[in-house]
Amino acid sequence: xxxxxxxxxxxxxxxxxxxxxxxxxxxxxxxxxxxxxxxxxxxxxxxxxxxxxxxxxxxxxxxxxxxxxxxxxxxxxxxxxxxxxxxxxxxxxxxxxxxxxxxxxxxxxxxxxxxxxxxxxxxxxxxxxxxxxxxxxxxxxxxxxxxxxxxxxxxxxxxxxxxxxxxxxxxxxxxxxxxxxxxxxxxxxxxxxxxxxxxxxxxxxxxxxxxxxxxxxxxxxxxxxxxxx
Amino acid sequence: xxxxxxxxxxxxxxxxxxxxxxxxxxxxxxxxxxxxxxxxxxxxxxxxxxxxxxxxxxxxxxxxxxxxxxxxxxxxxxxxxxxxxxxxxxxxxxxxxxxxxxxxxxxxxxxxxxxxxxxxxxxxxxxxxxxxxxxxxxxxxxxxxxxxxxxxxxxxxxxxxxxxxxxxxxxxxxxxxxxxxxxxxxxxxxxxxxxxxxxxxxxxxxxxxxxxxxxxxxxxxxxxxxxxx
DNA sequence: TAGTGGTCTAGACCACTCA
DNA sequence: GAGTGGTCTAGACCACTAT
Numbered sequence: 001x002x003x004x005x006x007x008x009x010x011x012x013x014x015x016x017x018x019x020x021x022x023x024x025x026x027x028x029x030x031x032x033x034x035x036x037x038x039x040x041x042x043x044x045x046x047x048x049x050x051x052x053x054x055x056x057x058x059x060x061x062x063x064x065x066x067x068x069x070x071x072x073x074x075x076x077x078x079x080x081x082x083x084x085x086x087x088x089x090x091x092x093x094x095x096x097x098x099x100x101x102x103x104x105x106x107x108x109x110x111x112x113x114x115x116x117x118x119x120x121x122x123x124x125x126x127x128x129x130x131x132x133x134x135x136x137x138x139x140x141x142x143x144x145x146x147x148x149x150x151x152x153x154x155x156x157x158x159x160x161x162x163x164x165x166x167x168x169x170x171x172x173x174x175x176x177x178x179x180x181x182x183x184x185x186x187x188x189x190x191x192x193x194x195x196x197x198x199x200x201x202x203x204x205x206x207x208x209x210x211x212x213x214x215x216x217x218x219x220x221x222x223x224x225x226x227x228x229x
Numbered sequence: 230x231x232x233x234x235x236x237x238x239x240x241x242x243x244x245x246x247x248x249x250x251x252x253x254x255x256x257x258x259x260x261x262x263x264x265x266x267x268x269x270x271x272x273x274x275x276x277x278x279x280x281x282x283x284x285x286x287x288x289x290x291x292x293x294x295x296x297x298x299x300x301x302x303x304x305x306x307x308x309x310x311x312x313x314x315x316x317x318x319x320x321x322x323x324x325x326x327x328x329x330x331x332x333x334x335x336x337x338x339x340x341x342x343x344x345x346x347x348x349x350x351x352x353x354x355x356x357x358x359x360x361x362x363x364x365x366x367x368x369x370x371x372x373x374x375x376x377x378x379x380x381x382x383x384x385x386x387x388x389x390x391x392x393x394x395x396x397x398x399x400x401x402x403x404x405x406x407x408x409x410x411x412x413x414x415x416x417x418x419x420x421x422x423x424x425x426x427x428x429x430x431x432x433x434x435x436x437x438x439x440x441x442x443x444x445x446x447x448x449x450x451x452x453x454x455x456x457x458x
Numbered sequence: 459t460a461g462t463g464g465t466c467t468a469g470a471c472c473a474c475t476c477a
Numbered sequence: 478g479a480g481t482g483g484t485c486t487a488g489a490c491c492a493c494t495a496t
Binding site for chain 2: 013016017023056067070071072073074075076077078079080081084162165166169170172173174175176177178179180181195196197198199200203205207208219221222223224225226227228229
């Protein structure tokens with residue numbers, strides 16, 4: 001049975017953890033490891049590249065491969081659709097469209113979406129329910145210049161999020177996590193008391209350098225986002 | 230110049246975005262794409278595997294490669310050391326060790342670290358300061374069975390986090406993000422008013438199935454965690 | 459059972475960068 | 478200049494699974 005890149009990966013991690021290759025030290029060259037393990041250089045290369053991806057080693061041409069001194073821990077989060085997130089726990093999902101307006105946006109939103117003051121984006125306010133209980137409040141602005149079809153979408157049937165995912169796939173974006181005290185209006189929508197700490201997710205997406213949408217999600221108090229390191 | 234896997238990756242994304250390969254549809258087999266682009270199958274394979282990693286396509290043997298119907302958005306977060314995080318903004322970093330005790334842990338902590346009730350883990354409470362202003366409060370339990378040396382570490386000089394990273398490298402772990410109203414004690418440590426919404430990061434790490442440490446970080450209100458999608 | 463992706467090999471050329 | 482990683486090729490065998 002040939003040596004797999006996974007085997008090499010594990011072996012390298014063990015040799016680092018055992019102290020054989022201390023933090024910051026240089027490890028043997030690919031060709032040497034290939035000889036030692038009796039496999040081809042490609043296999044070593046693939047294993048070490050994966051470790052570099054994960055931030056455990058740093059590689060430089062001619063400089064060789066070094067064990068990362070202070071490995072930057074990375075966490076990968078799944079950002080699922082709220083419906084899947086809720087149905088996955090066995091609850092029933094519903095959403096209620098509270099507001100649907102076409103109007104000028106505040107400066108902050110214009111800046112984020114790259115709109116001129118005269119533009120008229122679509123503003124949506126939606127409550128997502130799990131078992132008829134408010135789960136999250138969504139406040140969203142959609143750039144109607146980029147996605148004009150959104151004005152004809154049946155947003156009371158399908159949530160704006162799902163409609164956009166199916167219509168504008170593979171956009172790029174950014175996410176920001178934070179915490180905030182629930183404002184009176186947020187508290188009312190979530191049926192909680194004002195001032196309660198809510199988890200906030202802000203998201204903005206683009207398609208080919210054109211802004212698509214920006215939104216904030218205010219989660220029910222106690223909500224937690226989980227990930228492995 | 231040979232075709233690079235990066236070129237193939239970009240080309241595939243363009244063909245998906247253009248609608249040539251709709252959501253959920255099957256795309257040509259690796260060998261066909263290799264013929265079409267005049268490169269070897271390995272190059273196609275590498276490009277498609279990367280896209281599968283990113284969640285844009287799903288691959289199955291014999292089933293072929295399909296464009297992902299509802300791409301699960303993934304965000305990758307860097308979890309830097311607080312010192313780097315603070316110094317990166319140009320502020321000066323300090324930390325103050327408020328509490329250092331060896332004592333039995335509450336049930337919740339015992340469960341998380343896999344301790345027996347009789348075990349005596351190390352409890353540490355630290356404030357991390359940016360320009361002499363409280364930036365985050367850290368409450369940490371360390372499993373002295375796994376890392377007995379921690380009892381001799383100069384934790385007033387080097388923060389527990391840095392000491393552990395340098396001593397117990399490459400442990401596995403999990404992270405949980407959430408929001409909470411500052412309790413009176415948290416508020417006092419951060420010099421804020423009780424009830425303010427703080428961003429909370431909980432982290433637990435293991436080394437070879439042995440728990441190392443678990444901690445909660447309470448950030449100054451307004452703190453945000455940022456990532457690209 | 460046949461077609462697909464998963465992987466390894468052996469060889470090659472190149473770009474980078476350290477000494 | 479020389480050694481390292483980055484990458485592509487052409488070929489091969491195998492594991493899985495849809496039909």
